[in-house]
Amino acid sequence: MLTKRIIPCLDIKDGRTVKGVNFVQLRDAGDPVELAKIYSDEGADELVFLDITATVDKRKTLADLVTKVAKAINIPFTVGGGISTVEDVKILLNAGADKISINSAPVHNPKLVDEMAAEFGSQCIVVAIDTRNVDGIDFVHTHGGRKPTLLKTQEWAKEVCDRGAGEILLTSMDHDGTKAGFANEITAEISSMLSIPVIASGGAGAMAHFKDVFTFGKADAALAASIFHFKEIPIPELKSYLKKEGISIRN
């Protein structure tokens, strides 16, 4: 049976992890490769690396990091953050990334999704959508959720799916950082609408939140950052809890 996926997300700046991590076994708390290896050994199903380096010349650092990660771990990983051209994608895939995730770029130029899917295959193109509810309507936001667009989240999700996205990474900016649970309603709505998998993100604070997003939220995968980094929820515990709750999970 196909299982639900648990995905830790690592924020990267200049080739180093940014947010503080609370792993005693880490020799170098800023080394993404070491952290990735720990997550992989603990049973994470996939990893996401989100590069928040602003400058273009730092891109080389990211490609080098991707190579190091690909050499070290044996589970799939996605790389995102500031990817805006077909060439960017080529460099990262050639370096050993399994998937790339794009966010703001296709909002400005939707055809990018078609171009990337045609060139590399839908399976490696994840479209990240940051959504925020404004007066009862869900709108796509860019720039880390700060900048609203006129795109309605549901319509945009449908459009990128039609254009060839392989997966949607849906982050609720209303829930992100609250630890009050995932945005189950909109996640369920998008997941039911689309024929491609949806990864839910934003709001994880307790193990029950994962169960909820896999059942009520109809998510195919769930992503979180700080609760894993700070060991608030260890991945092995989370997985045995979900299994006990009847969710299909990889051992």
Added chain:
Amino acid sequence: MKVAVIKYNSGNVKSVLYALERLGAEAELTDDPQKIRAADRVVFPGQGEAKTAMEYLKERKLDQLIKELKQPFLGVCLGLQLLCEHSEENNTDCLGIFPVKVKRFVPENTQEFKVPHVGWNELENLADDPLVRDLPENPFVYYVHSYYAELSEYTLATTHYIHDFSAILHRDNYWAIQAHPEKSSLTGEKLLSNFLNL
């Protein structure tokens, strides 16, 4: 042990190289017929689209070469599909090592079954074969695909998604796996090391 990983216009093949290197093999990405013939093992990886891949192989006469090889050969993902007879993906005639048809997943309930089939799923009904020796029961492997090979007498293991399909095929010196062993954690490592030890 020298492993030739066949180079053609497919997606992330670096991971296959890295996984083989982690197991101590000397792996090289190559489309040089001499090197491929001389290798102890040949891996045929792949992500991407069937028709373009077949055209690329034909242009370089790699299609003939693949059929003539005698050493243990492992097709992965699209590599498995291309070893079959025909793929529904852009109505493509493939290499025909396995007389098996490749079809697209067509779910009746698109809410329950997304396409592509992405994520970790189980290998089931494992036959007695050196490639799958000493694996745990119903081990999990990582999948990303929209097309699958039908069940056949060459099916060595099955996976269930919408229905059963051929997860691993074996005929003579040719093995093929639909999942990505290079991304399938310890189970994937075991499959690859079994392949190197055939």
